[in-house]
Amino acid sequence: MALLEVKDLEVSYGVIQALKGISFEVNEGEIVTLIGANGAGKTTTMQSVIGLIPKNGGSVTYDGQDITKMPCHKIVHFGMSQVPEGRRIFQELTVYENLMMGAYSIKNNDSFKEDLEKVYKRFPRLAERSGQIAGTLSGGEQQMLAMGRALMSRPKLLMLDEPSMGLSPLLVDEVFDIIKDINKDGTTILLVEQNAGKSLAISDRAYVLETGSIVLSGTGAELAASEEVKKAYLGV
Amino acid sequence: MEFIETLINGLSIGSTYAMIALGYTMVYGIAKMLNFAHGDVIMVGGYMIYVGLTVTGNPIISFIAAVLSSIILGITIEKIAYKPLRGASPLAVLITAIGVSYLLQSSAQMIFGSAPKMVTIADLGSINFSGLTIPVYVLVTLICSFVIMTALTLFVKYTRTGRAMIAVSEDKGAAQLMGINVNKIIMITFAIGSGLAAFAGLFMLMKSPSLSNTLGAMPGIKAFTAAVIGGIGSIPGAMLGGILMGVVEAISLKIQAIAPYTDAIEFLILIIILLVRPTGILGKKRREKV
Numbered sequence: 001m002a003l004l005e006v007k008d009l010e011v012s013y014g015v016i017q018a019l020k021g022i023s024f025e026v027n028e029g030e031i032v033t034l035i036g037a038n039g040a041g042k043t044t045t046m047q048s049v050i051g052l053i054p055k056n057g058g059s060v061t062y063d064g065q066d067i068t069k070m071p072c073h074k075i076v077h078f079g080m081s082q083v084p085e086g087r088r089i090f091q092e093l094t095v096y097e098n099l100m101m102g103a104y105s106i107k108n109n110d111s112f113k114e115d116l117e118k119v120y121k122r123f124p125r126l127a128e129r130s131g132q133i134a135g136t137l138s139g140g141e142q143q144m145l146a147m148g149r150a151l152m153s154r155p156k157l158l159m160l161d162e163p164s165m166g167l168s169p170l171l172v173d174e175v176f177d178i179i180k181d182i183n184k185d186g187t188t189i190l191l192v193e194q195n196a197g198k199s200l201a202i203s204d205r206a207y208v209l210e211t212g213s214i215v216l217s218g219t220g221a222e223l224a225a226s227e228e229v230k231k232a233y234l235g236v
Numbered sequence: 237m238e239f240i241e242t243l244i245n246g247l248s249i250g251s252t253y254a255m256i257a258l259g260y261t262m263v264y265g266i267a268k269m270l271n272f273a274h275g276d277v278i279m280v281g282g283y284m285i286y287v288g289l290t291v292t293g294n295p296i297i298s299f300i301a302a303v304l305s306s307i308i309l310g311i312t313i314e315k316i317a318y319k320p321l322r323g324a325s326p327l328a329v330l331i332t333a334i335g336v337s338y339l340l341q342s343s344a345q346m347i348f349g350s351a352p353k354m355v356t357i358a359d360l361g362s363i364n365f366s367g368l369t370i371p372v373y374v375l376v377t378l379i380c381s382f383v384i385m386t387a388l389t390l391f392v393k394y395t396r397t398g399r400a401m402i403a404v405s406e407d408k409g410a411a412q413l414m415g416i417n418v419n420k421i422i423m424i425t426f427a428i429g430s431g432l433a434a435f436a437g438l439f440m441l442m443k444s445p446s447l448s449n450t451l452g453a454m455p456g457i458k459a460f461t462a463a464v465i466g467g468i469g470s471i472p473g474a475m476l477g478g479i480l481m482g483v484v485e486a487i488s489l490k491i492q493a494i495a496p497y498t499d500a501i502e503f504l505i506l507i508i509i510l511l512v513r514p515t516g517i518l519g520k521k522r523r524e525k526v
Contacts, residue, residue: 052409076415088410090403092520101403104396105415153415 003028003063003157003188004049004080010057011041011048018044020212021058026157031179031189033199033220035233036209042192043085045209046161050082051075063156076105081155085162085192087146091135095126098134098145102152111154119148122178140171147178151187158182159190164198176202196233200224208233237367242490243483248374248439250482251381255436256459257466257474258388259429265405265469266425269329273313273336274433275456281306281434282447283344286355295357303434310430311423319419344449352448355441373442380435385475388428392471397424405469454499458485461506467519476517480505 002025011019019041026032036042047053049060051072059068067075090098099116103109120127123144129137134145143163150158160179164172176198183189183202193199200206203220208229216223223229256278263271281302288298317336321329360372392398403411404421412418433452440455441447462481466473481502488498509517 047409050413052412071417072412073415073417076413082413084410084413088407088413090406090410092406093399093402097399101399101411101414104400104403149414 001064002026002061004190005061006045006049006058007060008058009045009048009055009060011044011053012056018212019048022209022212022214023058024207024214024217026188026190028156028188029183029186030204031183031191031202031220033191033193033203033206034209035193035196035199035206035223035229037233038194039211040209041212042209043161046082046085046159046190046192050080050159073105076153079154079156080159081150081153081157082159083146083150083161083163085165087142089134089137089142089145089149091133093134094131095134095137095145096130098149099126099152102149105153115152115154119151122151122181123148139166140168140174143167143171143175144178147175147182151182155187157188157190159192161192162194163191164193164195172198196229197224200229238490241368241370242486244368244370244378245374246483246486247479248377248381248443248482249485250479251377251385252436252439252443252478253455253459253462253481254385254475254478255381255432255439256455257463257478258385258432258471260460261463261466261468261470261474262401262425263429264463265471266401267314267318267422269318269326270333270460271313271318271426271429272330272333272456272460273317273340274429275452275459276337276340277306277310277313277430277433278437278440278452278455279344279447279449280309280340281437282355282441282451283348283353284434285357285438285441286348286353286447289355289357299434299438302437303431306430306434306437307427310426310433314423314426319422341449341453348449350449352446355445355447357438357442357445360442373439376442377439380439384432384435388432389471397421401425458499458502461503465506465509465516467516470516470518470520473516473518 004026006025007023008021009019010021022045034042034045048055051070055068059066062078062080090101099119103112103115125141126144126148137145163175167175172195179189179191180202191199200220200223206218206220206223207214208216208223216226216228259274260271263269284302284305285298288301289295292298313336317332318329321332362369362371392401400411400416400421403414403416404418408418440451458481459478462477463474465480466477484502484505485498488501489495494501
């Protein structure tokens with residue numbers, strides 16, 4: 001059974017239909033990527049799945065539960081976590097306080113220290129800068145913090161929305177390595193990316209989103225080899 | 237000696253403003269709205285003290301009842317008037333807040349009449365302290381406000397709910413992704429703000445016992461000014477702005493030549509500070525990141 005199952009999901013902003021009934025699934029242990037151009041509906045998909053914006057139709061099932069109508073703060077409690085587009089870390093809080101907010105959904109958190117150690121081990125820069133105000137971090141460090149924050153809730157499914165955006169090529173490689181690594185440690189990944197080449201290379205499966213509809217799907221390797229994807233997204 | 241007395245008096249007026257300003261600033265910071273009915277919650281609290289005193293004769297019971305009913309009132313206003321407008325244009329919310337303000341004032345007038353009520357809470361007298369004569373109510377105001385403001389600061393900085401408030405004020409969406417129930421945090425903010433307003437009502441009635449349905453109007457506007465001076469959205473800013481307004485008011489009232497213009501002077505300070513620092517003294521410049 002799929003960990004996340006999205007069926008005929010529709011989302012509209014006023015009269016504009018941003019998602020025209022898309023269906024996809026993410027199985028436990030996989031890395032699944034949605035690729036697509038600007039305005040294809042990638043971020044809308046991410047935000048509506050986790051309940052940040054309302055859905056107009058369709059259903060979302062997570063871990064066997066219907067979460068279609070559940071508000072975001074409740075969904076998060078079930079072990080779904082998201083690194084939002086543009087990182088959106090809490091600029092005025094310190095690095096440590098940001099990570100603490102990441103663990104907010106776990107009440108009576110006995111393993112907070114342990115989780116913090118793990119995040120610091122994965123992102124040594126964050127450990128060095130734990131007392132620093134997050135707004136003063138560099139773009140790359142802020143991305144690490146956003147990922148670390150999302151991991152503090154011990155998610156079963158980690159969703160990342162454009163984690164490579166605005167980063168230098170060197171950092172982009174590092175981010176993709178880290179995503180692979182997080183997946184290897186047992187976290188299922190749903191990734192949204194414009195960087196189709198890099199994301200398809202690490203994906204088990206992928207979907208191509210075009211103006212609110214899924215037009216192609218397959219394994220990462222299949223899509224990377226497909227003529228249409230090559231032309232439209234890989235620039236070859 | 238007289239100057240020190242004036243200063244202490246100013247601090248007590250200022251801490252009353254600060255208590256009200258905190259309500260404005262916290263609600264603005266977290267719900268991103270100007271709650272212009274906030275001043276009138278003070279007035280309702282005042283009438284609750286009056287009713288309590290008439291019924292029980294016990295100032296402490298009356299005051300506790302006033303705090304509780306103010307908190308319930310604040311939460312109710314938020315639920316009925318503001319929550320349905322979440323996401324609506326700021327202008328619609330602002331007009332609604334003004335409507336709520338008039339609703340509260342008119343309801344009080346219908347229930348209690350327009351003649352002011354005399355509310356004598358307790359005659360506390362004054363104490364002499366190495367040549368200074370200080371009314372006891374001034375000391376009560378100062379001590380209470382100090383304790384409350386310290387507690388509030390610690391609450392916001394060190395509790396789970398307090399940190400959630402900071403997170404919501406910074407980024408509602410990101411806060412939801414952390415598992416924070418934004419509606420609950422907004423409700424708690426209104427509860428705290430309204431509770432503080434009841435304290436302000438008590439301080440005001442201890443100072444001058446005349447109670448009418450416009451009790452909260454002018455102090456509400458002045459406290460709002462104080463919140464803007466300090467930097468709207470900033471908790472220490474509201475405290476600083478409130479104290480500043482109170483001290484200026486007390487000093488200005490003591491100088492005969494300018495005493496009649498005290499209110500004008502206070503608002504002039506707002507204009508000057510906004511010209512020099514548009515975000516207020518402790519207001520942060522928010523960098524918009526793409």
